[in-house]
Amino acid sequence: MKAISKLKNMASSASLSLSRPFSIATFGSRYVSAGSFSLLDEFTNFCYQRDLPRAMKAMDAIQRHGIWADSITYSELIKCCLARGALKEGKLVHNHVFSNGHRPNTFLTNILLNMYVRFSLLDEARALFDQMPERNVVTWTTMISAYSNAKLNDKALEFLIQMLREGVMPNMFTYSSVLRACNGLSNLRQLHSSILKVGLESDVFVRSALIDIYSKLGELHDAQGVFNEMVTGDLVVWNSIIGGFAQNTDGDEALYLYKSMKRAGFPPDQSTLTSVLRACTGLALLELGRQVHVHVLKFDRDLILNNALLDMYCKCGGLEDANYVFTRMLEKDVISWSTMIAGLAQNGFSREALNLFQSMKESGVKPNYITILGVLFACSHAGLVEDGWYYFQSMKKLFGIDPGREHYGCIIDLLGRAGKLDQAIKLIQEMDCEADAVTWRTLLGACRVHRKVDLAIHAAKQVLKLDPEDAGTYILLSNIYANSQRWDDVAEVRMTMKARGIRKEPGCSWIEVNKKIHAFILGDSSHPQIDEINRQLNQLIHRLMGLGYVPDTNFVLQDLEGEQREDSLRYHSEKLAIIYGMMTLSREKTIRIRKNIRICGDCHIFAKLISKMEQRTVVIRDPIRYHHFQNGLCSCGDYW
DNA sequence: CTAGGGTTAG
Known part of the structure; x- marks a missing residue:
């Protein structure tokens, strides 16, 4: 501390900026005249002032003299390029520090590497990585993190293995990055045990990454285990576990942890509230959701949070509140629009949903796969066969979206409601994608309403082939047989259920x-x-x-x-x-x-x-x- | 110089 205050005094008495380094330059082999020294001085100053245009000009000048500044100066310049999204300038800096056979040190090369990663130019980053004579833990971690962010999980894991093979020890940065790249449990368990071995599990970043990946893989028990080991907490660790339960449809546990978190003295932030709202959505807790809404007001610029709030109101049947939130949102994205459209459609307001879709297009937001699902759902609910068919037929042409299984499902529902079961079954046969249990259950629903016994039996059998655990379909099939006095078939269905250990869930x-x-x-x-x-x-x-x-x-x-x-x-x-x-x-x-x-x-x-x-x-x-x-x-x- | 958490359907 003393040394620092001494420096400060020196700096102010000499009216120098503190951020300015005392050593100005690393010289090339060439003779440097007094004139080029001041050029270098100028360059350094512009870099520290974050004056990008002048710094670039000055860099040009020193390059003509064949001299280079020190790594810290370049790192300031690159930070400036990153902050302004100035890729072209960043590349010029890259070329400059490599000009005339000059080689930057590992520190500076790491910064260049990171620059390419931040600009999402993984190929450039990789090329630079390949030509590095020396790679430290930061170099490796930068690459691993780049690959995990890009969801190139295999690449990320491959780099970790390579790194270990070259004898570079991963640190907490490395682990928290690579954990996100785990594809399966076996990978994860291996990584987890190495983390325990080197004692990094107490790092909050590593802990939250562990909790998050365990819950993304559906292993909530392990996630909770990691959470329970926590000695010193951190908001993100809490958010990871709450989000884990909320996303795995265990809203009760998520809400319980939310209470504990507040008791532990952590005020919720945007991420917490988003998960809590999602829990309310899953449990249809409109009143609790309304209470959470009060806290959301503090973050009225947060789009994700507002989308979650909107969805909560839609799914809990609070359409008026949803509309209130929707109209007042400062910013709306595809998700906001899709949520509201689907919300209206699901709650029986098909006309309103379609009108909103019109407004969405007028506002210039491009619909996506899910938006169209809501639109088709609205059509099928309102019996708008023509409109639904039109949107379905032209979704590729109008919005560039290929119809997927769920879109086919909506159309099968649409045709089914209209009693056009022949067309529905024809569509199933013509689908580009494989029909799944949901597809057949949709058709089965239509058969049920229109009392098409033979087709219903066929559909039910298809459902059970694809989803042999579906208790409801067994019951329905057995009822259909009973109604036609096909007692042998009834017995067979019951036997199958018994053999497979299928039990009907009690209604709740x-x-x-x-x-x-x-x-x-x-x-x-x-x-x-x-x-x-x-x-x-x-x-x-x-x-x-x-x-x-x-x-x-x-x-x-x-x-x-x-x-x-x-x-x-x-x-x-x-x-x-x-x-x-x-x-x-x-x-x-x-x-x-x-x-x-x-x-x-x-x-x-x-x-x-x-x-x-x-x-x-x-x-x-x-x-x-x-x-x-x-x-x-x-x-x-x-x-x- | 390198790291963790949240939103629409199914």
Whole structure:
């Protein structure tokens, strides 16, 4: 410290800039006259002043005299080029320091190398790397980091191996870069054990990189293990684990960790809030999402965060809030537009979705693969066969996007709704991409609605071939057979299920009341108010039956999955959740429910009748679509 | 001179 303050005093008394180095130049072999010395002085000054145009001119002058400045000066100049995106000038500096057989040291070459990496010129970087006579850990790390950022994972790993072979020891920088390049678990476990061996696991960068890659590979258990070992925390480490759970659809754990993080004294930042919103989205927690919104206001310029907020409102059925956020966003990108378009379409506002698509095009934002999906989804929901077909046919020509499996799925849905099953099956045969389980399930849905038994059996078999774990399809297939009195086939399906150990998931519905989540599971009566709920449910069913409601126990071809317990039809979890919502939420409030499996035909009718009789809005989100029940009608148009 | 975390569909 003393030395520094001494230097400062010297500098101010001599009115020199501190950043100016005392040693000015490394001289070439040639004689340097007093005139060229001042040229060099000038060059150095311009570099430190970050005056790029003058520095470049001065560099030209010293080059003509065959002299070079020191590495620090050039590194300042290159920083300046990087800050201004001046690639051309950067290349000139590169040529200059290599001119007339001069060779920069490893430090300066690393900086040049990094410059090419920052400009995403990996080939140039590689060429420079290849001609370096000496490569230190920074050299290797720069290349590895460049390759992992470019997703050239094999290259990154290959460089790590090469580096080790040449006896250069990786440091924490190296590990945190190369971890992102892990393609599989075996790579990762190997790297992890080397990290433990050299004791670098306590570095926060390495820790967060480990957590992140474990969770990207779906190994949340390992990610949490690494997290739990943490002694001194760091915001990014917290964000890594919270993001890991949020992205792996374990919203509960993400939210729990979010609370712990705040308790540990780390204020959330943009990244934290984005993950927390994603967790709310997955759990359909509109009220909690609204609370998070308050914190988002501090970061109103953050596009990613606002997109996450927008999506939360869309997915939680808060369309008005979504629209509010959307109109007020300072900046909108493809994701913002796509989110809003899909959100409108999924919630039954097809016309609005298509209008928004129009505005998007007018605003000059280019639609992408996902945008078109939302558009096609809107068309199929509104029964706009012509429009949907048009967009599908011309998406390549208009937007340069090749239709993928999901686009075909939308069109199959579109044709299916319109009852054009022959065309739908023809399309499946003509698809450029392989039909998958989702494709066939879409067709199966159409067969169910239009009661095409033979085609339904074919589609169901295809689904099960591609996804042998799909309990709902087994049930549906067995119901179809039962309905046609094909008892041998029924027995066979049941046997297959048993042999494969397929068990149907119990139906479960969640509703958020007073910031608490209430879960209703079929066959579970642990809710404290279950007796009252059942009493009111029975009363209501009685009243509905007086108005002509007939509990629909004939599931065949009406129920794609449902809760599959014919005898307890009246206790399906969504019915319990609706009643509970009616009991606890004031009349003008929307009853919002999330379900783990698809709604059955009977509950669908039940919800429609309630919406009319009680004049209440009910929104049920199942795993694949939204049902807005209002005044006796559902936004899905009775097709799902 | 080299390093870590977040958004749309499925």
